[in-house]
Amino acid sequence: MAKDKKNYNPFKSLIWKSIFRTAVPTEKRGRMMQVLNNVFLHLHPVAVPKHSVKVKYTWCMGGLTFFVFLVLTVTGVLLMFYYRPTVENAYTDIIDLGETTPLGIMREIHRWGAHLMVITVWLHMFRVFMTGAYKPPREFNWAIGVILLVLTMLLSFTGYLLPWDQLAIWAITVGSNMAAATPLLGREGPGAALVSIGDINLVTPQSDAKFGLLGESEVRGMALLRFYVFHCVAFPLVAVVFMAVHFWRVRKDGGVSGPM
Amino acid sequence: MRESIQHFINTLSQPTISFLILFFLFFFIFPPNAWFHRINRKLGLEALWTVKGGIAIFASMTALLIFGGFDANFRSIILKPDNVPIILLLFGSIFFLWLSMHQAMQNDRRLRGDEPPEEWVKESDRKVLVWPDLVYIELIAMVLCMVLLLVWSIVLKAPLEEPADPSATPNPSKAPWYFLALQEMLVYFDPWLAGVVFPTLIIVGLMAIPYMDTDRSTSGFYSYEKRRTFISLFLFGWLVLWVYMIIVGTFLRGPGWNFFGPFERWDLHKVVALNNVNVSEIVYVKMLGQTLPDGILIREGPGILLILVYFLVIPPLLAKTSLKGFFNRMGSVKYSFFIFFCLTALSLPLKMLSRWFLNLKYFIATPWFNI
Numbered sequence: 001m002a003k004d005k006k007n008y009n010p011f012k013s014l015i016w017k018s019i020f021r022t023a024v025p026t027e028k029r030g031r032m033m034q035v036l037n038n039v040f041l042h043l044h045p046v047a048v049p050k051h052s053v054k055v056k057y058t059w060c061m062g063g064l065t066f067f068v069f070l071v072l073t074v075t076g077v078l079l080m081f082y083y084r085p086t087v088e089n090a091y092t093d094i095i096d097l098g099e100t101t102p103l104g105i106m107r108e109i110h111r112w113g114a115h116l117m118v119i120t121v122w123l124h125m126f127r128v129f130m131t132g133a134y135k136p137p138r139e140f141n142w143a144i145g146v147i148l149l150v151l152t153m154l155l156s157f158t159g160y161l162l163p164w165d166q167l168a169i170w171a172i173t174v175g176s177n178m179a180a181a182t183p184l185l186g187r188e189g190p191g192a193a194l195v196s197i198g199d200i201n202l203v204t205p206q207s208d209a210k211f212g213l214l215g216e217s218e219v220r221g222m223a224l225l226r227f228y229v230f231h232c233v234a235f236p237l238v239a240v241v242f243m244a245v246h247f248w249r250v251r252k253d254g255g256v257s258g259p260m
Numbered sequence: 261m262r263e264s265i266q267h268f269i270n271t272l273s274q275p276t277i278s279f280l281i282l283f284f285l286f287f288f289i290f291p292p293n294a295w296f297h298r299i300n301r302k303l304g305l306e307a308l309w310t311v312k313g314g315i316a317i318f319a320s321m322t323a324l325l326i327f328g329g330f331d332a333n334f335r336s337i338i339l340k341p342d343n344v345p346i347i348l349l350l351f352g353s354i355f356f357l358w359l360s361m362h363q364a365m366q367n368d369r370r371l372r373g374d375e376p377p378e379e380w381v382k383e384s385d386r387k388v389l390v391w392p393d394l395v396y397i398e399l400i401a402m403v404l405c406m407v408l409l410l411v412w413s414i415v416l417k418a419p420l421e422e423p424a425d426p427s428a429t430p431n432p433s434k435a436p437w438y439f440l441a442l443q444e445m446l447v448y449f450d451p452w453l454a455g456v457v458f459p460t461l462i463i464v465g466l467m468a469i470p471y472m473d474t475d476r477s478t479s480g481f482y483s484y485e486k487r488r489t490f491i492s493l494f495l496f497g498w499l500v501l502w503v504y505m506i507i508v509g510t511f512l513r514g515p516g517w518n519f520f521g522p523f524e525r526w527d528l529h530k531v532v533a534l535n536n537v538n539v540s541e542i543v544y545v546k547m548l549g550q551t552l553p554d555g556i557l558i559r560e561g562p563g564i565l566l567i568l569v570y571f572l573v574i575p576p577l578l579a580k581t582s583l584k585g586f587f588n589r590m591g592s593v594k595y596s597f598f599i600f601f602c603l604t605a606l607s608l609p610l611k612m613l614s615r616w617f618l619n620l621k622y623f624i625a626t627p628w629f630n631i
Contacts, residue, residue, distance in 0.1 A: 025391070034391040044394065047387035051379040053394045056363070057482075059356065060401040067402050071409065091423045098417065108413035115345035116409065118438050122349075123356055129469075129494055130360040132487060135479040139470030146466045153438055160436050165421040167342075170433040174443065178455025183629075189452050190629030218426065257480035259380040 043247060045255060052256035057131070061124035065152075066243070068117040075110040076232065078103070083162070085228035087221040090164035114156045121152045133257035141249040144242055151239045158231035161224060169219045172227070176219065180210040266331065269324075270521025275508055276616045282500055283609055292492035297485070309361040317358060321351065334522050337511055341416045346437055346510050353503055357495075363482035377481035431515045431528070440509030441502050447517065448611045450630050458604075465601040469494070472590065472598045489586070497605055536621035539563035556626060563623040567631065570607075575599040 010016060011024040020038070025031045035041045051057055082101050083093045097104040125145065128134055134142035161172045180186045184195055185208060192203040205217040215222035250256070272278060289305055291297040300306065307313045325347075328334040337343060367377040388394075435443045445454035473490045484491060512519055514526035537546075543562040544550050553559045579587035579595060587595045614620040622630040 028389065031389050031391045035389075041391070041395070044390045047389050048394060049386055050381045050388050053388060053397060055397065055401075056359070057379060059359075060397070063398055064401060064405050067405060068409075071406070087424075091420075094420055098420065105413055108416070108418045109409055111418040112345075112412045112416070113409055115348075116405075119345060119349050119352060123352060126353070126356060126498065127360070130364070130491070131482055132479040134470040134473075135476050136470065136474055138479075139474075142470045143467040146463060149466075150463060156438065157436055163420055164424045166424060166428070166430055167419070167421045169424040169426065170430055171435050174433050174435040175439060178442075178451055181451035182456045183452050186452070186456075189456070193628075220426070259377050259481045260476065260479070 045251065048255060049258050051258055058256060059123065059127050061120050061127055065117060065120040065124055068113050068120060069239070069243075072110060072113050072117065073236065075106045075113065078106045079110060080232060085162065085224050087164070087224060090162065090224060094163045094165075110159075114159060117152055118156055121149050125149060128257075131257060138249075138253045138257065141246060141253055144246045144249065148239065148242050148246060151235055151242065155231060155235045155239065158227040158235065161219070161227045162231065164224060172223070173219050176210050176213050176223075179213045180208060182209040185209040262330075265327070266523040270523050273512060273521050274519060275512075275612070279500075279504070279609070279612060282504060283613075286496060286500060287492065290488075290492040290495050292489045297488065306365060309358060309365045311362075314358045314362065317354065318351075321354065328522060331523050333525055337522070341419045342437070343510060344412075344416065346506065349503065350507065353499070357499070360482055361484065364484040367481055367483045368485045371483065371486070377483065379481040432513060432517055434509070434513075437506060437510050441505035444505045444509040444513070445608060448608065448615055452629065453631065458608075461601070461604055465605070468597055468601065472594050493602060493605075501605065501608060536615070536619045538622045538625045539566065539620065540625065542618065542620070560624050560626065563625075563631070566623055571600070571603060574603065 009023075017023060020034075022030060022033055022037065025034050032046045035044055035046050079097070082097055084090065094107070097107045128142065128145070157172075157175060161168045180188045182189045184191045185203060186192060187203060187205050187208040187210065189203075189209075192208070193201065195202045205211065211217055213223075213226075215226040272281075287296050288300055288303065289308070291300045308317065325338070328338065338347060363378070367379075370377055434440065442454055442459060445458060448454070449458070469490075473487075475487075478486050508519075511522060514520040514530075515528045516530065516532075518530045518532055520526055520530075539562050540552060540559045544552050544559070557564075575596065578599065583595075583599075586598075590598060611620070624631045
């Protein structure tokens with residue numbers, strides 16, 4: 001190696017090869033193997049239709065949504081080290097993130113990233129609609145996409161409460177009041193009085209849909225804990241499962257759509 | 261001069277005026293059928309989707325933003341950190357609308373000349389390798405996205421308001437911005453409809469789209485003419501009933517959920533007289549000059565009748581007349597679902613219009629539920 005320094009190529013070194021299993025390929029066969037041999041890249045097929053790699057066609061919105069989701073996962077995990085979901089600590093922990101905690105900018109990245117993800121999901125859906133890409137055989141994957149859209153908004157909504165400031169609890173109060181208006185199941189919804197056994201009304205402020213959402217009848221400490229668990233564990237897990245199906249179906253249904 | 265322009269914009273942006281203009285212009289800009297398409301062409305509205313048209317749209321949007329920026333009140337709303345994403349959404353949705361329509365117009369022209377769409381590549385050089393042709397685009401996209409996020413995070417600090425206080429209700433209390441179209445609907449419908457039934461129907465309706473629109477020949481490329489009905493209706497839902505309503509809900513709704521123009525100061529004591537009436541009162545008191553009947557079924561009869569006609573008589577009527585071709589192509593099941601979702605979506609603008617022009621409160625008002 002030392003003899004011909006000029007020709008030293010780090011992409012052919014022992015360490016590189018041990019990690020990536022092959023040198024950086026320049027010929028067709030090697031490039032195909034590059035995708036097949038990599039656990040992350042093998043989400044992709046080896047080759048794709050020419051038009052489907054054009055930014056003009058896909059706008060990269062689906063991929064960027066996934067990327068922002070990953071950014072949110074990483075920053076979210078870091079934030080969990082410094083944040084306690086209790087009425088006593090939540091607000092002051094957020095202040096500390098802005099003032100004393102090292103790399104507290106994670107909160108900014110997380111918050112703006114959450115807004116960005118809602119927008120990229122919407123634009124992804126808009127692109128899929130405008131190219132007619134939801135049509136058979138992709139109709140079920142469109143439905144999965146709608147569920148992912150709802151999950152994105154639920155993730156953002158549950159995260160809204162965690163700073164425990166005025167904006168947070170009142171936005172969630174406005175939102176959860178809707179649950180109280182659910183027909184039959186909400187305390188103020190039409191037909192709530194019908195759900196009863198004899199004289200005992202089953203839909204009360206201690207048992208209705210809003211209670212189920214918040215874990216109590218108004219937005220207080222239990223709601224904070226519940227939204228924290230939804231936000232950090234339950235919804236991300238569900239979203240990952242749906243994403244897996246979504247990506248798998250993209251492949252199975254013939255890849256990124258194109259003209260017949 | 262500046263004040264008169266500001267006054268003009270304030271007046272124009274009132275939902276009563278801006279929504280009416282949007283509602284009536286919309287189908288000429290995005291024609292759902294051949295008749296609208298002819299007028300669209302006569303008026304030369306397709307020019308919006310040329311490069312020049314795109315520049316004109318963006319120049320006017322930016323000019324409006326800069327003009328507004330000189331006004332302290334407008335600036336404080338626009339630059340509120342949590343409102344920045346909505347500006348991003350506004351510019352993003354218009355830009356991508358232009359981009360998709362631009363490509364659709366090009367493809368429409370090709371299809372009329374019996375050429376394949378631009379996305380079509382001949383079989384022999386159809387495929388490119390993911391490594392490196394796709395991977396490097398993904399890498400650049402990720403880097404640019406991360407740069408955007410980092411710059412955004414460094415420039416704007418994440419806001420934090422006063423600590424949560426359950427006893428001090430802020431006025432107005434707003435839901436997160438992406439739900440503001442639903443909150444805006446609360447002005448016109450009761451919470452069980454605006455907050456529960458309509459969101460559920462939006463989700464189900466979106467999922468149902470590919471089961472109603474199954475024509476595979478227009479899948480996989482941008483186009484407009486052959487898909488105009490579905491595209492026009494979808495864009496109406498997305499741009500008018502969703503994005504427009506979010507912008508009204510975020511920027512133009514102040515204390516008491518009253519309307520305030522972009523250059524109007526939020527006045528806590530603004531009082532808007534509301535003397536809304538129900539269909540029953542319009543029919544019995546105003547039209548027939550009687551008192552309201554006692555029996556609830558008779559009293560609400562006209563409203564019930566209106567809703568039944570709307571959902572049960574109009575669909576078969578349309579199927580026999582103007583939507584005949586549609587009905588024949590789709591079959592009765594698909595058509596029923598299609599027309600149900602359309603009429604439900606259309607019930608929002610109809611309710612808005614009847615609120616503004618007839619002071620209508622409810623079609624049906626009962627002690628148990630109101631519609």
